[in-house]
Amino acid sequence: MSHDDYLWDRSGEPDPELERLESLLAPLGHRPSPRRRVPALLLVAAAVLLGWLGWSLQPAETEPGWALLGSGAQLAVGEWLETDAELTLQVADIGVLSVAPDSRLRIKETGVTEHRLELTRGQISAQVIAPPRLFIVETPTAEAVDLGCAYTLSVLPDGGTELVVTSGHVALEAPGREVVVPAGARARSHPGSGPGTPYFLDAAPDFLAALGRYDAQPGAATAGPVLAAATARDTLSLWHLLGPSEPALREQVWQRILVLVPQVADTVPQDEVLAGDPAALGLLLSELGWFWPSAR
Amino acid sequence: MFWANTSLLGTVLVPVSSPSALSLVPSDGLASDPVARARAGDRAAFDALYARYARLVHGVLLSRLSSADAEDQVQEVFLVAWQKLDTLRDDQAFGAWIVQIARRRADDAARRRRSWVRLPPWLGRKDAPTAEARQVLRVIRDLPPAYRETLILRLVEGMTGPEIARATGLTPGSVRVNLHRGMKLLRERLGTP
Numbered sequence: 001m002s003h004d005d006y007l008w009d010r011s012g013e014p015d016p017e018l019e020r021l022e023s024l025l026a027p028l029g030h031r032p033s034p035r036r037r038v039p040a041l042l043l044v045a046a047a048v049l050l051g052w053l054g055w056s057l058q059p060a061e062t063e064p065g066w067a068l069l070g071s072g073a074q075l076a077v078g079e080w081l082e083t084d085a086e087l088t089l090q091v092a093d094i095g096v097l098s099v100a101p102d103s104r105l106r107i108k109e110t111g112v113t114e115h116r117l118e119l120t121r122g123q124i125s126a127q128v129i130a131p132p133r134l135f136i137v138e139t140p141t142a143e144a145v146d147l148g149c150a151y152t153l154s155v156l157p158d159g160g161t162e163l164v165v166t167s168g169h170v171a172l173e174a175p176g177r178e179v180v181v182p183a184g185a186r187a188r189s190h191p192g193s194g195p196g197t198p199y200f201l202d203a204a205p206d207f208l209a210a211l212g213r214y215d216a217q218p219g220a221a222t223a224g225p226v227l228a229a230a231t232a233r234d235t236l237s238l239w240h241l242l243g244p245s246e247p248a249l250r251e252q253v254w255q256r257i258l259v260l261v262p263q264v265a266d267t268v269p270q271d272e273v274l275a276g277d278p279a280a281l282g283l284l285l286s287e288l289g290w291f292w293p294s295a296r
Numbered sequence: 297m298f299w300a301n302t303s304l305l306g307t308v309l310v311p312v313s314s315p316s317a318l319s320l321v322p323s324d325g326l327a328s329d330p331v332a333r334a335r336a337g338d339r340a341a342f343d344a345l346y347a348r349y350a351r352l353v354h355g356v357l358l359s360r361l362s363s364a365d366a367e368d369q370v371q372e373v374f375l376v377a378w379q380k381l382d383t384l385r386d387d388q389a390f391g392a393w394i395v396q397i398a399r400r401r402a403d404d405a406a407r408r409r410r411s412w413v414r415l416p417p418w419l420g421r422k423d424a425p426t427a428e429a430r431q432v433l434r435v436i437r438d439l440p441p442a443y444r445e446t447l448i449l450r451l452v453e454g455m456t457g458p459e460i461a462r463a464t465g466l467t468p469g470s471v472r473v474n475l476h477r478g479m480k481l482l483r484e485r486l487g488t489p
Contacts, residue, residue: 004476
């Protein structure tokens, strides 16, 4: 009965197996993060929905405020902002945006369901505390969709876009392709070709060189060196090769992933991955994520 | 001798000899005041409710959804609770009420098919759950609903039996039975002593 008492309220004689399970499962428990722990944000969103706040009744063009910190000036929807020095912008009530010198941007939409910014030149760093997909930045070649994170987004001199994620993860989207960039990874989007394959910042030079050649000319010939140079951590990049590939190449990529991270064979249905099933591919990405932190 | 008690966590068999099984649903003294104040627009009070019930909500969600979805749905559940707080008739039943919201929310989320993928919330954390932990979680999820929710609250969220009873409004006897039988079943399926 003493073990029953331990199960009930941790009194009595500890049950070694129960203690082991508690320790094993604890990392799966609720863990308040800054993003999760700010119910005030929920309250703001709810208050807007309920029409509680006065500004919720104002025209969409003026709600909610994007303020230039330090000056208190407001940036209105549609108004272009060009910077000659670094400045900080309060993104409504969801975060803060640092804008580098010589940047050009404007707010396209701001509201309860979406804040959309257009960046045509320069660089921004965003720290956003909000539900996924609430904050979106358009660049000339892609859209960065915040999934709860901090990141730096740059418009490159050639018109391309570079995204480096420092926490959480971001989806970089363009017609025909969407890539997912987790913390510690980078993706570039080039004019005319959309988002390139994401990779971790500490990827080996030979892998990056091979990946660059693949992105420039995707196909079996350029994929071979990518597969050969990949490590377990590079399965982030390999996963992105699965979706757009022809069946034969998809099979090669899948087989290489199995060599690098054989554990996924236990949990991910091979046939559905090879068929390009989105749910199976999503499961595979989620499973691969387990092996990135300690793979190198 | 047993009688069937259709509780919030499903139908369980409760020994009639247990005094707690016949007692009234325990009141949640911690919840009553913050609920009233939150309803009046007090954000700090709602913060207190969030701090008090987040583990409970997460545990209920985790018994039905992936970890990534469960994490995200926690805030959705509290958003719904905030919006519908006026419909809660008994402030002392806040825990049981938000559990019902969490269950409905989990069922809705499970039905929706996403077109984009989710990464696990522990990505990059040094204390990421092990493969064995995920396997054990899968086994718990396959248990009957009454057992899986209670076991997840106890083993994953770290709540004690009395805390689970207070938070959910279940009788301590029901929780104790769920824990005991759920653990017995879990041991059998894991093949552990």
